[in-house]
Amino acid sequence: MKILLTCGGTAGHINPAVALARMFQERMEDSQVLFVGAKGGMEERLVPKEGFPLETVTISSFWRSLSPSSLRHNLRTLRNLSVSKKEAARILDGFQPDLVVGTGGYASYPVVHEAARRGIPTAVHESNAVPGLTTQRLAKVADRVMVGYEDSRQHYHHPDRVVVTGTPVRGEFFRLTRQQARDALGIRDDRPLVLSYWGSLGAEVMNGYMTDFIRRAVREGAPFHHIHGAGRNYGAMQKALAGVSLPPEIQLREYIYDMPTVMVAADLVLCRGGASTLSELTAIGKPAVIVPSPNVTNHHQEKNANVLARQGGAVVLLEPVCSGDTLYQTTQDLLAAPQRRQAMAQAMEKMGIPDAAEKIYETLLSLGNGKERAPSAGA
Incomplete structure (x- = not known):
């Protein structure tokens, strides 16, 4: 054929x-x-x-x-x-x-x-x-x-x-359990893992918010593990955080090359609303805080995210009213509510087609x- x-x-x-x-x-x-x-x-x-x-x-x-x-x-x-x-x-x-x-x-x-x-x-x-x-x-x-x-x-x-x-969705997303993925990342304690990234190239505005997010996490003693992919804004984020001593629990990366492992290990994902990303989240049942890109034709990302939010799998925040503190507080609220996250994960998985x-x-x-x-x- x-x-x-x-x-x-x-x-x-x-x-x-x-x-x-x-x-x-x-x-x-x-x-x-x-x-x-x-x-x-x-x-x-x-x-x-x-x-x-x-x-x-x-x-x-x-x-x-x-x-x-x-x-x-x-x-x-x-x-x-x-x-x-x-x-x-x-x-x-x-x-x-x-x-x-x-x-x-x-x-x-x-x-x-x-x-x-x-x-x-x-x-x-x-x-x-x-x-x-x-x-x-x-x-x-x-x-x-x-x-x-x-x-x-x-x-x-x-x-x-x-x-x-x-x-x-790539087969790599289904090869490890959450615990196996955490072991592969070297996570030895029970603190939850937060994954954040804003597309393969990153997003300048959102990375600015994440700079404030990371500063607050450091001030509060790294209450959770955090891996952030900055993309092309990596150098600017490094410079902005130059005076901050990042503990091992908080990783700032340029790119997340082992994304399947990190996403499987994560307890909460902060991301954009691109179709491929949301397909990965639903396929493996991961709760998410989605900030849709406002620079996409016909507001596709916002519409994608709203489908997941209506089913209870995600929280949607719009970029113009977002901030580092808003993202941090939303993250903390969800991490403090394991039953809600479990319900979100189940809603995501129900929508997924592995x-x-x-x-x-x-x-x-x-x-x-x-x-x-x-x-x-x-x-």
């Missing part, structure tokens, strides 16, 4: 596609996989690094603004749509896929749309709780729409085509074999 996977823009779109590509290669020895991304996107670096071939299309986003610069950008985007349509047709002609799957990002649109027009089996996977513009448009023509949460079904015009699969990759694989395999085509998919 020839599988074309199209994605891009963020690691949250690329990683699920890579997980699916590996599953197809493991299960079907004769499978061939091709990735299609956006020219200039991070997929040009990440996908070849994973060992998969990549082709690109010329595509860009639409900006939701009427400023002169936004209007000029959107005019370029309209021109790019015409170019990308021809590029998508050329790629499909050359690869002749049996199945086309989009996992998010603007590059998905021309490829999936053209494949659907040709009658090639198509599917899209949406990690966010509420679909973005690309998924909204492709949901009208794709044979299957795979989503992360049952709550997401209501946002689609063709609920019969929607399958709740969850979002794939075998998401398997569910997606089965859905796509049936679709690729022609068993579950939507009769009006090309409409």
Whole structure:
């Protein structure tokens, strides 16, 4: 079987596609996989690094603004749509896929749309709780729409085509128990562990709050273990904390390379509301304090976080009204309430789909074999 996977823009779109590509290669020895991304996107670096071939299309986003610069950008985007349509047709002609799957990002649109027009089996996977513009448009023509949460079904015009699969999570998150993970981190006492990070690159405002958070934790004698990933603001945080003697219980790291181990060991996670992060939290049942990024299109992170909060799995704080003291006090309140945290963990686990990759694989395999085509998919 020839599988074309199209994605891009963020690691949250690329990683699920890579997980699916590996599953197809493991299960079907004769499978061939091709990735299609956006020219200039991070997929040009990440996908070849994973060992998969990549082709690109010329595509860009639409900006939701009427400023002169936004209007000029959107005019370029309209021109790019015409170019990308021809590029998508050329790629499909050359690869002749049996199945086309989009996992998010603007590059998905021309490829999936053209494949659907040709009658090639198509599917899209949406990690966010509420679909973005690309998924909204492709949901009208794709044979299957795979989503992360049952709550997401209501946002689609063709609920019969929607399958709740969850979002794939790396197997490393399931290899250790909490105690094994704590042992691996060298935690020898009973104090809880707090994990905090604000995305792979960090976030300047939130890291400023965490500087105050860490100072207070040191003043109060490190009442809990704490591992914080600062990302690109690591140097600035080191400088801001230069006069503070951090005890061994408080670790300031640039990146958390052993994230599965740290997250499994954690008793509470402070984080953003990205779809991949929330999928990891729900898969292993971790209570969280989520501060959604205010700089995300269509407030996706806030909508993602609210889905978890409504089910009782997370506390949501908005960045504009947040502070180091607010985060610290919220953390202390939750750590002092083990029964509440246990209820939050159970709510998270109830929403999680640990075998998401398997569910997606089965859905796509049936679709690729022609068993579950939507009769009006090309409409």
